[in-house]
Amino acid sequence: MFAQSPVPTKGKFSVTSASGKHNIGKISFSSNADANNAETSNEASSAYELTNKSNLFITVSLKRTLTSYLQQLAPALSIDSLSKVGNYQFSFYVDGKLIYQSNLLPGAPIARQQQTLLSWNKPLIDNEHEGAWWSQSAWNRFMVNGGNNALTEGRHLFKLELRSYVKTPKIKVGEVIATGELSMLVKRKPFVDLTSVTLSEVKPYDGFEVSADTFDQDKIKELKANVEASVFKHITSIIVIKNGELLIEEYFNGANRDSLHDVRSVGKSFASTLTGIAIHDGHLKSVQQQLDEFYKLKPFEHYTSGKDSVTLKSLLTMSSAFDGDDDDPNSSGNEELMYPTNNWLKFALDLPLNSNKYNGQWHYFTVGVMLLGNVLNAAVPGGLDNYAEQKLFRPLGIANYRWQYTPEHVVSTAGGIRMNSLDFAKYGQLYQNKGRWGNQQLITQDWADQSFTKHKEIPGRKNEYYGYLFWNKTYHSEGKSYETYYCSGNGGNKIFMFKDQPLVIVITATAYGNGYAHSQADQIVEQYLLPAIF
Incomplete structure (x- = not known):
């Protein structure tokens, strides 16, 4: 382990392995995946520099298996049951203060590992393979929930404690089963020599x-x-578009003007656009149409008359009574349960309703947007793929794009459409133009206005709202407020369309599954782009 001597400003850090009887109950730290092969040197200093590009791995040595510790907390449960109700609790300390505790969700590590492993090595930070492990997720949650503020520039003492916990249904937490400390020198704010930075033409x-x-x-x-x-x-x-003209265009991490970006749930907003076009063209009557107008629902599981009356509007505003919530891993309609199935439409229509829990409130429900896409695909002539090409992409001059498809070979409006950043900016500018592009009114102004209406308040997020598959929030920069509707996707992908400013901003990113992804996009807009432009 890293010794607790003062942190030097230069030099390497030394590592010792957590394997061996003398390290039972300890956590050691390393800059690579194998603590036994970590750098050591007679000149090495026992310290670790935390930069924006450094990696950090832990090796944990336990006296007993995790399952054994869980049995102490819930002795009446079978071994197989324990992995479904319990896991590790991570406790993160900085300079002696508890900053954040995270109970890992059951299931990772898997049951077999919980039952057999006495020692394991996993990343807290692995910049080359972000989001690959549950340990990284725990670290990211720590950073988002106080770690970023606690780990200011300079010297710190970091401590990690592991405990076992079960939820049956109350949470019961055991004693510390492994702990380790690490002296850190935090150097995450680079010196910026502006004379050496050139903006792209x-x-x-x-x-x-x-x-x-x-x-x-x-x-x-x-x-x-x-x-x-x-x-x-x-x-x-x-990308920044101001007054319909290109103001700023920068690419990073190997991307260029022609790169097709996987923007994940940004693609949900396209389902809203195509719904509006289909209504105008008469292929759909209105947002008040109900599911029983499109499907015979009685043969599907959990049928009630309530399913018949689910409206397209409730799918557009993510407020239907379907028991589906992507923010709840225990939800029967969580999107992660849909993806492995071979019939996504059946998965959606088999879902039960939960009118007590969802009585018109907003809940993030990807399956519902996929269902909306399926309705569209059946309603428009030639299928949704062809309809989108004829009615939206070709008029916008967007030729190079890629949809993802459901197992039923229907365009997936759950997300994942790919195109280059400037074509995404065209889509944003279309809404800034109230649905007009050149001399064509591609979507009606009324539909654009309805889409950019605060239909639902987002629970737990102050002053944030939801329109027709568009988000709404207000940024504050240098004493001014900037309201925006926007598309948002996993990884920190955004298309911002500002309400009172002639401004469209596109940010693409690949920070998939990382807790900082959306907050860093907020920082970029609020602390850099808006102050620079206005």
């Missing part, structure tokens, strides 16, 4: 002329330097 693109407007170039240089130094991680592009 902006060139015209189909649909966008180059803006002649000025902006604070030093602020954008500082942003670019921070992205390149991984202060903001896995950003692939930042």
Whole structure:
């Protein structure tokens, strides 16, 4: 383990393995996946530098298996049952203060590992393989929930404790089963020499002329330097359109103007757009249409008359009574349960309703948006793929894009459409233009206005709302407020369309599954882009 001597400003750090009887109940730290092969040297100093690009692995040595500790907490349960109700509790300390505790969800590590492993090595930080392990998720939650603020620049003492816990249904937590401390020198704020940073030349693109407007170039240089130094991680592009013209265009991490970006749930908003077009064209009557107009629901599981009356509007606003919530891992309609099945439509229509829990309230429900896409696919001529090409993408001049498809070979409106950043900016600008592109009204102004209406308040998020598959929030920058509707996808992918400013911002990123992904996009907009532009 790292010794607790003062942290030096230079030099390597030394590591000892947690394997062996003398290390039972201990956690050791390493900069690579194998603590036994970590760097050691006679000149090495017992310290660790936490930068934006450093990795951190832990090796844990236990006296007994996790299952054995869980048995002490719930002796009446079978061994197989324990892995379904219990797991590790991580406790993160900085300078002697408890910052965050995280109860890992049952299931990872898997039951066999819980029952057999006495020693294991896993990453807390692995920049080359982010989001691959449950240990990384625990670290990311710690950083989002106080760790970022606690680990300020300079010297700190970090401590990690592991306990066992069960939830049956009350949570019961055991004693500490492993612990380790690490002296850190935090160096996450890079020195930025603005004279060495060059902004990319902006060139015209189909649909966008180059803006002649000025902006604070030093602020954008500082942003670019921070992205390149991984202060903001896995950003692939930042685009700014002002007054319908291209103002800022930067690419990172190997991306370029032609790269197709996987923006995940940003694609949900396209389902809203195509619903509006289909209603205008007469293929759908209105958002008040009910599911029983499209499906014979009685043959599906958990049928009640309530399913018949689920409206398209409730799917557009994520407020249906279907028992589905992606933020609840125990929800029967969680999207992760749908993906492995071979019939997503059946999965959706088999779901029970829970009118007591969901009585018009907003709940994040990917399966419902997939279901909306299925309705559209059957309603429009030639299927949704062809309809979107004819009615939306071709008029926008978007030729290079990729849909994902359901197992039934229907366009997946759950998310995942890919196109380049400037084409995503076209989509955002279409809404800034109230549905007009060039001399064509692609979506009615009324539909654009309905989509950008605060239909539902988002629980637990102050002053944030939901329209027709668009989010709403207000940023605050240098004493001014900036309301925006936006598309949002896993990894920190965003298309922002500002209400009172002629501004569209696109951010693409690949920080999939990481807790910082969305908050860093907020920082980029609030602390850099808005101050630089206005």
